[in-house]
Amino acid sequence: MDKHSEQCKEVYxxxxxxxxxxxCLEQAxxxxIVFLDHFPKAVPGFSTTEKWEKDFDKFFDGESQRTLGQxxxxxxxxxxPCEExxxxxxxxxxKRNWLAHSYFSERAMEFMSEDGRNQMIAELEESAEYFKSVDEEVSSIFYKIAETYGLTEDVFKNIMDDMLVESKSDL
Known part of the structure; x- marks a missing residue:
């Protein structure tokens, strides 16, 4: 494969x-939302694990249907928690809407040259880092709230470990 094709694949x-x-930010x-809305309402009325799981799944699935804007x-x-x-x-x-709806059409000319593709890669790296940093802020808030319900970092780690085993992950 030639150099240009490799660089195009790199942009993608x-x-x-x-x-x-x-x-990932969307999931965070x-x-x-789960910890700000569902938990405060559901925890006081907890009756059975089965009902909890059903109600949780229904709430989570409902929120998962929403757009990022929603x-x-x-x-x-x-x-x-804060204006910032x-x-x-x-x-x-x-940024997400721009990427999803018009990024490649707005960058069509840049995509035609090596320098332009390099600029696109740098721009995409910067955007990915932005999403990751905001994700970390949101996650740190929900982890703090989760701790008030007994869901500590160790509990989340154990859940993740169980999920990785169940998925037969090779990561």
Whole structure:
């Protein structure tokens, strides 16, 4: 494969990584909503594990159907912990929508040259890092809230370990 084809594949790979990073942020937002909305209502009425799992899955599935913009709206109604995070989430929404809806059409000319593709790769790396940093902020908030319900870092680690075993992961 020639140098240009390899670089084109690299642009697509970075685009995939960037969209993946945006989806990770989206999941972190859903988790935060779970701890800000579902847990405070569900914990006091806990009766059985079966009912808990059913109600949790229903809530989580409902939130998972929402767009990133809708999730941001939900967080705003629930009270995003700080104004700075709210601004970052709005910027993340703007970046994600741009990537999903118009990135390649806006970068068509840049994609035609090696220098342009290098610029695209740098731009995509920067966007992926932005999503990751906002994801870390959101995650740190929901982990703090989760601890108040007894869901410590060790509990989450054990859950993740069990999931990796169940998936027969080779990572």
């Amino acid at each position: 790979a970075y685009f995939g990584l960037t969209i993946y990073s945006a989806q 937002m859903i988790h935060l 999730l941001l709206g939900r967080l705003q109604k629930l009270g995003i 995070l709210k601004i970052k989430l709005k910027e993340a929404l703007k």
